[in-house]
Amino acid sequence: MHETLEIRLTVNERSEAVRIEPRETLADVLRERLSLTGTKVSCDAQVCGACTVLVDDLAMSGCTFLAADADGRSVRTVEGLARDGRLSPVQQAFIDHAAFQCGFCTPGMLMAATAILEEHPRPSRDQVVHGLEGNLCRCTGYEPIIEAVLAAADAGTVDEGVAGW
Amino acid sequence: MIPRFSLTRPGSIEEALDAFDRAADDVAYLAGGTELLQVMKMGLAQFTTLIDLKGIAELKGISVLPVGTLRIGATSTHRDIERSPLVRERAAGLARLESRIANVRVRNAGTLGGNLAFAEPHSDPATFLLACGASLTLAGRAGRRELEVAEFAVGPLATAREQDEVLVEILIPAARPGEGRAYDKIAFFERPAASVAVRLTVVDGSIADATVAVGSLTDTPVVVTGAGGALQGAPVLGDGFAVALDAAAMALGGVEAMADLNGSADYKRHLAGVLLGRAAGVAVREATAHA
Numbered sequence: 001m002h003e004t005l006e007i008r009l010t011v012n013e014r015s016e017a018v019r020i021e022p023r024e025t026l027a028d029v030l031r032e033r034l035s036l037t038g039t040k041v042s043c044d045a046q047v048c049g050a051c052t053v054l055v056d057d058l059a060m061s062g063c064t065f066l067a068a069d070a071d072g073r074s075v076r077t078v079e080g081l082a083r084d085g086r087l088s089p090v091q092q093a094f095i096d097h098a099a100f101q102c103g104f105c106t107p108g109m110l111m112a113a114t115a116i117l118e119e120h121p122r123p124s125r126d127q128v129v130h131g132l133e134g135n136l137c138r139c140t141g142y143e144p145i146i147e148a149v150l151a152a153a154d155a156g157t158v159d160e161g162v163a164g165w
Numbered sequence: 166m167i168p169r170f171s172l173t174r175p176g177s178i179e180e181a182l183d184a185f186d187r188a189a190d191d192v193a194y195l196a197g198g199t200e201l202l203q204v205m206k207m208g209l210a211q212f213t214t215l216i217d218l219k220g221i222a223e224l225k226g227i228s229v230l231p232v233g234t235l236r237i238g239a240t241s242t243h244r245d246i247e248r249s250p251l252v253r254e255r256a257a258g259l260a261r262l263e264s265r266i267a268n269v270r271v272r273n274a275g276t277l278g279g280n281l282a283f284a285e286p287h288s289d290p291a292t293f294l295l296a297c298g299a300s301l302t303l304a305g306r307a308g309r310r311e312l313e314v315a316e317f318a319v320g321p322l323a324t325a326r327e328q329d330e331v332l333v334e335i336l337i338p339a340a341r342p343g344e345g346r347a348y349d350k351i352a353f354f355e356r357p358a359a360s361v362a363v364r365l366t367v368v369d370g371s372i373a374d375a376t377v378a379v380g381s382l383t384d385t386p387v388v389v390t391g392a393g394g395a396l397q398g399a400p401v402l403g404d405g406f407a408v409a410l411d412a413a414a415m416a417l418g419g420v421e422a423m424a425d426l427n428g429s430a431d432y433k434r435h436l437a438g439v440l441l442g443r444a445a446g447v448a449v450r451e452a453t454a455h456a
Contacts, residue, residue: 002169003171003172022172022215023170045203046267046268046355047268047355049268049270052270058244059269059270060270061274064206064274066172066202068174069219115269134267134269
């Protein structure tokens with residue numbers, strides 16, 4: 001028998017208890033045990049940002065974050081962004097600004113963007129660029145993504161009813 | 166996938182040392198994991214036991230000691246340091262540097278202690294801490310000892326830390342009156358291609374003394390004595406400053422730089438010369454702002 005441990009965490013506000021091996025990453029647990037496959041794994045080296053998830057509101061690389069370290073913490077993934085069938089402002093802005101083509105980087109981009117907007121509700125362009133520096137996109141050339149995040153910031157400010165995203 | 170390992174989560178340094186004693190040969194301390202888990206995944210290192218230090222209260226926190234020394238607990242993340250009002254006030258160059266390490270995810274997970282203990286030749290903070298004359302505390306079975314950062318890294322991925330020793334804290338001396346400390350880098354990838362840290366003191370409009378440290382060019386960050394010497398005595402305004410910067414950049418010509426993915430040795434020395442000018446300018450501004 002290999003060593004296992006039970007972790008308790010919330011994922012998109014749902015309590016979960018999962019028995020894992022120490023070597024399992026958060027991305028492994030989300031994808032393989034909780035069937036939350038929105039989180040992608042690409043470079044597996046913390047460089048591309050496809051696996052970006054929020055742990056206690058901070059952007060982390062799910063590919064290199066031990067699931068054991070999520071014990072007792074709150075995890076958010078792309079599956080948790082929409083509320084009651086309504087996309088979050090940043091998700092809607094990605095559609096409106098054509099901020100994705102193939103879509104593989106999009107879940108990570110959305111989570112990174114969400115973290116930026118929660119920290120800086122009215123970010124400067126520099127703050128958006130700085131916050132997205134570690135998320136790679138091979139389709140868009142980044143401009144539509146930056147525009148979408150800035151637009152989402154404006155949308156979020158106007159519609160205070162969605163301040164919780 | 167990361168190869169199998171056993172995980173221990175001690176709550177104190179004493180418990181960590183006990184766990185170390187109980188473990189088999191292939192044991193390592195784990196902090197943020199941004200370096201360690203990566204090399205394990207890549208098969209470059211294998212450990213059957215990891216001892217997680219993140220639950221140890223003594224390794225956390227940022228504070229100012231009575232003598233004015235800035236004390237940074239080893240498991241403080243890059244983000245903790247970047248955001249710390251104490252660091253911003255007392256070592257602004259470090260706060261700025263930390264805000265530019267790798268990417269936001271690495272800054273949220275990675276720790277200063279882990280960065281130094283891993284001793285990657287392209288470490289950002291090691292170069293700055295070297296120029297500042299910072300030190301660190303290690304705790305092991307044989308007791309505690311304090312080492313200069315200059316004595317800590319002994320080669321690429323190699324430090325003076327004994328296997329059982331836990332890196333407890335990093336200690337940065339208070340800036341003296343008229344002292345400025347700054348760092349700059351050029352990075353094409355996640356890690357710097359070249360980096361320079363400058364610590365200098367300005368007295369009556371001239372540089373009284375200066376230390377220049379260069380990172381990412383050599384196996385470990387190095388102090389370039391000739392470059393610091395070239396700045397000494399220079400006026401901080403006018404042509405005299407530019408002439409001294411040129412001389413300091415010339416002194417970097419003696420650094421035995423290694424070529425890598427970022428470019429040739431000559432190119433990296435050139436980058437360091439440019440960065441030296443920028444960092445020195447920021448250090449002078451910080452020094453004269455305090456005066």
